[in-house]
Each structure stands twice: as structure tokens, then as C-alpha cells.
Amino acid sequence: MKIDYLIKNGTIIDGSGDARYEADLLVNGDRIISIFKKDQKSVKIHDKNYNLNDLSFKNVIDATSHIIAPGFIDVHTHDDQNIFIDRSMSCKISQGVTTCIAGNCGISLAPFDFSGDVPAPIPLLGDKDAYRFSSVSSYKNAFNESPSSINISLLTGHSMLRVQVMNGEINRSATKDEIIKxxxxxxxxxxxxxxxxxxxxxxxxANHAPTEEIIELAKVLKKHDGIFTTHMRNEGDNLVESVNETIKIGELADVRTVISHHKCAGRSNWGKSKETLKLIKEAKKKQHLDLDCYPYTASSTMLLKHFVERADKVLVTWSDKVQDLKVNDINKIAKEFNCTIDELVDKLYPAGAIYFQMDDEDLNRIISFDGTMIGSDGLPGDKHPHPRLWGTFPRVLGKYSREMKLFSLEEAIYKMTFKSAKTFGLEKRGLIKKDFFADLVIFDPEVVIDKATYEKPLMPALGIDTVINNGQIVWQSMKSLNIYSGKFLEGKSFN
Ligand SMILES: [Zn+2]
Known part of the structure; x- marks a missing residue:
């Protein structure tokens, strides 16, 4: 019998949070077909025993002194369009990511049937040509015809529903009729x-949408066992109120809920994570409530006045109006343009920015919280992106686990694999287990670290040796192999 891959001499951290162990594994087709101890003479494959000497392998990977983990799941992405533009998805597979959840923060490339001007933050997904999928089916078909090197799952953005149904009149709450549509x-x-x-x-x-509008929509999820994720109404002065609003939506609509990129934004709100995590912990006793975060104290999104006001420092990274704009501090650009900050924002819009506005202590508390998942929130369309796009996962492994020792490597991997697969309903993903999909990452635990910085954000991380997606090597020796084995994943609850 000829098997596709033997991965030998490595240490497995299986994604469940359990302690590591030494074992070899066999991959055939897109699945893990056997996991066995080194000294074993025979293995069981599809309920039949085989003598190891009778098996041959198309490829043998020596994982000596390396960790073998399930491929990482980036639960918070804006890769909706990126999967078509850069099919290698190097920014993610270079980190060991094999699955991305797209369609976050109320914006998804599908379903969207609208040709007028779109409000912020929809332009983050791309320019007008990008909006070509009136249904999720058409998006799914386009991906299946031309897949990328990662798996993709898609949330439906509330803002897309609003803009198309309300015909761009978004500065009010939706009517009953519009909610039904x-x-x-x-x-x-x-x-x-x-x-x-x-x-x-x-x-x-979406900020004119009242809580009731969201509850009515979230109720639809119940029937299809869908998940509700939210970039909350406020992550600064009204952070606590927003967490309460989210808990209420989840409770009244009776849906699985995820607070996206949880943070305390703005110096006057630092420390509020003590209270929000307490609220979340309490709510978890009666409902499915989870959260994700990224390992940085700066955020990034479109350049908007109310975000500029609360940040300590703002870097403007791109502008559609001023194409040759150099990445720089907003104050310096305003000086160059000889105008006020408000005038500058209007002049540059649509534009993007990085906002330095969080505290390390809040981040450490949030990322260490039991079950917090990892999501990069990277913006691949940005010419000078936030370093989280290329650095998030190796940074959690290298900085937050190995160097700062906030949690074990086993827990770090749980936060980026099985916890995420369970929460988002990704069947047979996120664990190293027989019959599970062979989404795998082999990395050096002593070396793994992010290299992307605010100055040089496009640097691939170190220490990620081999990445396998659906049984095929997609990244090896710091290079994409341009193998497009990704699948469109539909959610299914298996809690
Ligand atoms: Zn967001």
C-alpha cells in the first residue's frame, strides 16, 4: 500500500489543549489516516492492520525537534476578496493558517446586489469591481472554480443587508418591511x-441600527444553527454597555455569539477589560458566548474622525484620493497639507489608518482569558497593512506563549485550532485525530516568531517550516508552493 505522507520524529500538540506527545502520522488523500508511536511495528488503517514495513510512502517529512499542530484557524479576517487576488494566500499560510473566516465586522463580499456608493467600512473589501456576488452560491462557486491555498468560511455582513435593502439610506433604523427583506x-x-x-x-x-433590528436578524440564525459575530457598537467609552448589548442579543435571539477583536480602546478606557471579562464569564454560564482578539495594542481600519479622536497616535496608511501618500503620523500629514485633522480626514477619504490606542495589560488579560480565540483582523487590501496581517499567529506562539509565558504552547494552539473549529462549527477540523482533515503545520517551537512590524509589515514569520492544507503541502522552506487545495467550508454545529 502506498501512502501520500509519513510525518515522523515530531511532537504532536493535537489542538485539544492536552499535553504534547511524540508520535508519527500518516496522511493519505485529504485526511489523517493513522497516528502511531515510533516503536510500533504495525498500524491500523481503515480498520485493517498493516505491518509498517509493508507500507511505502510517496513523501517522508522528518519533523525532528518540531511541533506538529493542526493548521491554524484565523477566525477574524477580511480575506473575502484576497482569496481571488492572491490565491497563494502567503500572508496567512506563512503563519501556519489553513482556514480563514471571512465576512467579519458587518462586511462580506456576498450576498450583495447594489451598485450605488457604499458607506464605510465597506470599501475595506475592495473597489466597486469587487462587488460581483449577489448570492453566497455565486461566491462559493467562484471559489470552488478557482480555490486558494486556504479554506474559507463566510459570514454574512449585516451592513451589506442594510445597504442593499435600504437602498443606501443607512442613517436610520430599518422598517419592519426592510427587516423582513x-x-x-x-x-x-x-x-x-x-x-x-x-x-x-x-x-x-450600521450605527443607526437599533438593538432590536439585530435581534430580529439574529433570530434567523437559530433555525440554521448559524453563528452571530459582532464588532460591537462601541469599544471605547461605552464598551461595557456594548458588551451588555451583545449579551442581550445573544440571549434574546438564542444564538451562539462571538465578540470580535475584543479590546479597550482609548486611554480613558484602559482597565475596563476586568469588568468586561467578568460580564462575559458570567454570561457564559447561561449562553454560548465567546471572543477573539489579535496580539497588538494598535488597531487598524478606515480613517474615521471618531476613531482618530480617541487614539494616542495615528498612522495614515493609504488614501484613494491621494494615491502617492507616504505612510506617516496624521499630525505631520495635516501640517504638510496645512489643514486641521478633520479637514484632512475629509480630504483623504476613503483612507486607512493604524490607531495606537490600547494598553498591554488589557491585551494580556484578554488574550489569556479562558477560550479567547485568535483572529488577525488583517486588511490584505491595504498597501501598508498593520503587521497583524503577516504576524498574528507566530507572535502568539513566540511572544505571548514562549517569551511572556502567559499560557502554555498547548493552550496557545487550542486558542487557534480546536476552540475555533468547535465555536464556528468547522467539522473535522482543528484537531490532530484519525479521520480528521489533514490541515497541519510543522514548526520549530524555539524559533517561531513574527517579523512583521509597523514599519515593515510585509515580512513573513520565522519558524513555520511546512504547512499542509487538505493533505497537500502549500508552504515549505519560507515559500508558497502555489498549490490551491482550499475548500469552501459550510458551518455545522457539533458542540
Ligand atoms: Zn471590526
């Missing part, structure tokens, strides 16, 4: 394979 589009999206609903209540496209 949005519910219908959402229901079809879920039937087509979307895994849930996301909101971006902090942004112009």
Missing part, C-alpha cells in the same frame, strides 16, 4: 452555505 436574504445566504451573521455597529453603515 434582510431576513430573507440572510436565510438564503445561510442555506447557500454562509456560517452566520456579522455586524459592524461601530461604523456609519
Amino acid at each position: 434582510m431576513q430573507n436574504i440572510l436565510e438564503n445566504a445561510l442555506i447557500d452555505g454562509s456560517i452566520g451573521l456579522s455586524t459592524g455597529l461601530a461604523y456609519p453603515a
Whole structure:
């Protein structure tokens, strides 16, 4: 019998949070077919015993002094369009990521049937040509015809529903009729394979939506076992109120809920994570409530006045109006343009920025919280992106686990694999287990670290040796192999 891969001499951290162990494993097709101890003479494959000497292997990977883990799951991405633009998805596979959840923060490339101007933050996904998927089916088909090197799952963005149903009149709450229309589009999206609903209540496209509007939409999720994720209404002065609003939505709609990129934004709100995590811990006793975060104290999104006001420092990274704009501090650019900050924001819009506005202590507390998942929130369309796009996962492994010792490597991997697969309903992913999909990363635990910085954000991380997606090597020796084995993953609850 000829097997595709023997991965030998490595140490397995299986994604469950359990302690590491030494074992070899066999991969055939897109699955892990056997895990066995080094000294074993025979292995069981599909319920039959084989003498190891009778098996041959197309490829043998020596993982001596390396960790073999499930491929990482980036639960918070804006890769909706990136999977078509850069099919190698190097920014993610170079980190060991094999699955991305797209459609976050209320914005998803599908379903969207609208040709007018779009409000912030929708332009983050791309320019007008990008909006070509009126249904999740058409998006799924396009991906299946031309897949990338990672798996993709898609949330349905609340802002997309609003803009198309309300015909761009977003500065009000939706009427009853409009809510029914949005519910219908959402229901079809879920039937087509979307895994849930996301909101971006902090942004112009959705900040006029009252809590009731979200509850009515989230109720649709219940029937299809979809998930609700939220970039909350406020992550600064009204952070605690926003966490309470999220808990209320999850409770009244009775849906699995995830607080996206949890943070305390703005110096006057530092320390509030003590209270928010207490609220979350309490709520978890009666409902499914989870959270994700990225390992940096600066955020990044479009350049918007109310975000500029609360940040200590703002770097402007791109502008559609001023194409040759050099990345620089907003104050320096305003001086160059000889105008006020407010005038500058209007002049540059649509534009992007990095906001330095969080405290290390809050971040350490949030990322260490039991079950916090890891999501990069990277913006691949940005010419000078936040370093989280290329650095998030190796940074959690190298800095937060190995150097700062905030949690064990086993726990770090749990936060980026099985916890995420369970929460988002990704069947047979996120664990190294027989019959599970062979999404794997082999890395050096002593070396792994992010290299991307605010100055040089496009640097691949170190220490990620081999990345396997659905049984095929997609990244090796710091290079993409341009193998496009990714699948469109539809959600399914298996809690
Ligand atoms: Zn967001």
C-alpha cells in the first residue's frame, strides 16, 4: 500500500489543549489516516492492520525537534476578496493558517446586489469591481472554480443587508418591511452555505441600527444553527454597555455569539477589560458566548474622525484620493497639507489608518482569558497593512506563549485550532485525530516568531517550516508552493 505522507520524529500538540506527545502520522488523500508511536511495528488503517514495513510512502517529512499542530484557524479576517487576488494566500499560510473566516465586522463580499456608493467600512473589501456576488452560491462557486491555498468560511455582513435593502439610506433604523427583506436574504445566504451573521455597529453603515433590528436578524440564525459575530457598537467609552448589548442579543435571539477583536480602546478606557471579562464569564454560564482578539495594542481600519479622536497616535496608511501618500503620523500629514485633522480626514477619504490606542495589560488579560480565540483582523487590501496581517499567529506562539509565558504552547494552539473549529462549527477540523482533515503545520517551537512590524509589515514569520492544507503541502522552506487545495467550508454545529 502506498501512502501520500509519513510525518515522523515530531511532537504532536493535537489542538485539544492536552499535553504534547511524540508520535508519527500518516496522511493519505485529504485526511489523517493513522497516528502511531515510533516503536510500533504495525498500524491500523481503515480498520485493517498493516505491518509498517509493508507500507511505502510517496513523501517522508522528518519533523525532528518540531511541533506538529493542526493548521491554524484565523477566525477574524477580511480575506473575502484576497482569496481571488492572491490565491497563494502567503500572508496567512506563512503563519501556519489553513482556514480563514471571512465576512467579519458587518462586511462580506456576498450576498450583495447594489451598485450605488457604499458607506464605510465597506470599501475595506475592495473597489466597486469587487462587488460581483449577489448570492453566497455565486461566491462559493467562484471559489470552488478557482480555490486558494486556504479554506474559507463566510459570514454574512449585516451592513451589506442594510445597504442593499435600504437602498443606501443607512442613517436610520430599518422598517419592519426592510427587516423582513434582510431576513430573507440572510436565510438564503445561510442555506447557500454562509456560517452566520456579522455586524459592524461601530461604523456609519450600521450605527443607526437599533438593538432590536439585530435581534430580529439574529433570530434567523437559530433555525440554521448559524453563528452571530459582532464588532460591537462601541469599544471605547461605552464598551461595557456594548458588551451588555451583545449579551442581550445573544440571549434574546438564542444564538451562539462571538465578540470580535475584543479590546479597550482609548486611554480613558484602559482597565475596563476586568469588568468586561467578568460580564462575559458570567454570561457564559447561561449562553454560548465567546471572543477573539489579535496580539497588538494598535488597531487598524478606515480613517474615521471618531476613531482618530480617541487614539494616542495615528498612522495614515493609504488614501484613494491621494494615491502617492507616504505612510506617516496624521499630525505631520495635516501640517504638510496645512489643514486641521478633520479637514484632512475629509480630504483623504476613503483612507486607512493604524490607531495606537490600547494598553498591554488589557491585551494580556484578554488574550489569556479562558477560550479567547485568535483572529488577525488583517486588511490584505491595504498597501501598508498593520503587521497583524503577516504576524498574528507566530507572535502568539513566540511572544505571548514562549517569551511572556502567559499560557502554555498547548493552550496557545487550542486558542487557534480546536476552540475555533468547535465555536464556528468547522467539522473535522482543528484537531490532530484519525479521520480528521489533514490541515497541519510543522514548526520549530524555539524559533517561531513574527517579523512583521509597523514599519515593515510585509515580512513573513520565522519558524513555520511546512504547512499542509487538505493533505497537500502549500508552504515549505519560507515559500508558497502555489498549490490551491482550499475548500469552501459550510458551518455545522457539533458542540
Ligand atoms: Zn471590526
